[in-house]
Amino acid sequence: MTGDSLLSVQNLCVDLNTSAGRTAILRDISFEIATRQIVGVIGESGSGKTVLARTLASWLSPPLGVSAGRILFQGRDLVADPGLAKRLSGREIAYVGGNPAGALDPTMTVGAQIVEKLRAVRPGISVTDARKRAIELLSAVRIPAARQRFHEYPFQYSGGMMQRAMIVDALISDPALLIADNITQPLDVTIAAQILKLLRELANEFDTGVLFVCSSLPVACDASDRVMVLHEGQVVEQQPPTALIHQPRHAYTQGLIAELPRLWDETTTPPMHGDTRQPIMSVRGVSRSYSVRKPGGLGKVQVQAVRQVDFDVYAGDNFGVVGESGCGKSSLMRLLTGLEQPDSGEVLFEGTNVSTSSSAELRRLRRRFQLVLQDPYGSLPPQSTIGAILEEPLKIHRIGTARERRARAAEVMNEVGLSPSLYHELPTGLSAGQRQRVNVARAMILEPRLLIMDETLSALDQTEQGKMLNLFERLQAQHGFTYIFISHDLAMVRRVCSRIAVMYLGETVEVAPNRKLFFDPAHPYSRALLSAAPTLEQRRYRPEECLLEGEPPSPIELPPGCSFANRCPHAFDRCRLESPRLSSSGDGALSACFLHQPSSQRAMTAELLR
Incomplete structure (x- = not known):
């Protein structure tokens, strides 16, 4: 239920003004937000979503500027009174972005920074009262042990906890309007679902209107009372989520819905076309711990990041690795690529132990396996041209003459859909x-x-993700690559991966063929992930029955027994005493759960791992 009118945007236009002339970025944007209402904004990259968010937060700077229209906040026109707009920004109008890790000072505790913000907007409040208010809000957003976490530094928070802390930072001034700009995009599905649930509760509890900017149509529909579709700087459609899904009016909206991967469409299951007699990569009992200082700097403790991981990847196949933030996916990636060595176990690539290879051997191996990272902005050197970036691996491995390297770079640019005209360009201007x-x-x-x-695709919007998935499918058909997809995006994994490993707190808790995992998961954690996955389909698993609350246990102080027991709705006494190991759960799948480990099946485990 919504309350009184809070924000009315009327025929808003924003232009880019340069020496070359004026370019329209937003054109005739009109919408309203009421108290306790969440309005979602969806659109592809370049549609104007972030420009709209920054305009409402009074963060626009030249060469961008408002050229027409009104922004009525509680009846006052912020366009006509820029001074008022600046005074309200950060107080009555708060902003939360999608990069929480870069938003706080790493040298100050989280609590100290929130207190500093509160005392800046309310100079009369005492330090004691400000600290009390900050701890109350940290508890309200379900930060576990809020009083202790108040004194921790940003690096000690997980991604989900950091996003909650940034919501506290925004809410500390009791704003009437909260602008949430892509706050769930960097988060895994279970944490994102918790944040969306939290956003709804906070809107009602604090009488706050919310503008929810998002790159995922299912997420926007889950979160919002009304969804606004932006395309090329214009609002092409506004409807309640149910009407938008079932009766989309605009062709652009219809296209967004049509291109969404389907989680439970029987026709989308990728075939297992790899040679199961020929693993291209085998992971056997791999574990990795990291030594970190205790809080306060007295002594060190061990973080158990990867624990006894086992799986095979077959030549010509696509293998997915999924799990929450902090489950060990990125640590595992460093072990698979030889960037780090495991404490125990081995990683075999085409029969060669990557973990024990010399530097020269590892360099030769890396001609046959390569890594594609997540961040499209930080992973390319900004001062090198596209051509130089592409030719560098050939130079490192001393392949070809200068002319041959140039020809190979042009060839591969054509294969991935890049214009040859970009060869001499810097990456700065690229999308x-x-x-x-x-x-x-x-x-x-x-x-x-x-x-x-x-x-690799998590930083891209829905439209770009679809284009990249089409590219991967075409390249695999053309070159016969094998892919390992490490991702929190279950819809992407459903579309492209034939077998999938589910990780939780450093362990593989389930390894299963695609259809088995999505239609009949054996582990309760797998069902929780699927219940939280954003989708426009009817859900097979009810979030209220499966969705997790809170954070996983600390990888520093692991509890006895199954590490999932404290969040599992089906845990019983044995789960809190013994740690289950992977064993057969039927249909060529393995799971680490006592509910699926009859004694007659345990003998099959070793055979399935081969």
Whole structure:
């Protein structure tokens, strides 16, 4: 239920003004937000979502500027009174972005920074009262042990906790309007679902209106009372989520819905076309811990990041690795690529132990397996041209003459859909999708047999993700690559991966064929992930029955027994005493759960792992 009118945007226009002339970025934007109402904004990259968010937060700076229209906040026109707009920004109108890790000072505790913000907007409040208010809000957003976490530094918070802390930072001034700009995009599905639930509760509890900017249509529909679709700087459609899904009016909206991957469409299951007699990569009992200082700097403790991980990846297949933030996916990636060595176990690539290879051997191996990273902006050197970036691997491996390297770079640019005219350009002017195509081309140029994709598509919007998935499918058909997809995006994994490993707190808790995992998961954690996945389909698993609350246990102080027991709705006494190991759960799948480990099946485990 919504309350009184809070924000009315009327025929808003924003232009980009340069020496070359004026370019319209937003055109005739009109919408309203009421108290306790969440309005979602969806659109592809370049549609104007972030410009709209920054305009409402009074964060626009030249060469961008409002050229027409009104922004009525509680009846007052912020366009006509820029001074009032600046005074309200950060107080009555708060903003939360999608990069919480870069938003706080790493040298100050989280609590100290929130208190500093509160005392800046309310100079009369005492330090004691400000600290009390900050701890109350940290508890309200379900930060566990809020009084203790108040004194911790940003690096000690997980991604989900950091996003909650940034919501506290925004809410500390009791704003009437909260602008949430892509706050769930960097988060995994279970944490994102918790944040969306929290956003709804906070809107009602604090009488706050919310503008929820998002790149995912299912997420926007889950979160919002009304969804506004932006395309090329214009609002093409506004409807309640149910009407938008079932009766989309505009062709652009219809296209967004049509291109969404389906989680439970029987026709989308990727075939297992790999040779199961020929693993291209085998992971056997791999574990890795990191030594970190205790809070306060007295002594060190061990963080158990990866624990006894086992799986095979078959030549010509696509293997997915999924799990929450902090489950060990990125640590595992460093072990698979030889960037780090495991404390125990082995990683075999085409029969060669990556973990014990010398530097020279590892360099030779890396001609046959390559890594494509997540960040399309930080992974490319900004001062190197596209051509130089692509030719660098050939130079490192001393392949070809200058002319041959140039020809190979042009060839691979064409294969990934990059214009040859970009050869001499810097990456600065490229879109996120173009940058990731450069990353893929750089990995492909050595003609590897295995590509390891570490959250490669998570920074892209829905439209660009679809284009990149089509590209991967075409390249695999053309070159016969094997892919490992490390991702929190279950819809992408459903579309492209034939077998999937589910990680929780450093362990593989389930390894299953695609259809088995999505239609009949054996582990309660797998069902929780699927219940939280954003989708427009009817859900097979009810979030209220499966969705997790809170954070996983600390990897420093692991509890006895199953590490999932404290969040599992089906845990019983044995789960809190013994740690289950992977064993057969039927249909070629393995799970680490006592509910699916009859004694007659345990003998099958070793055979399935071969």
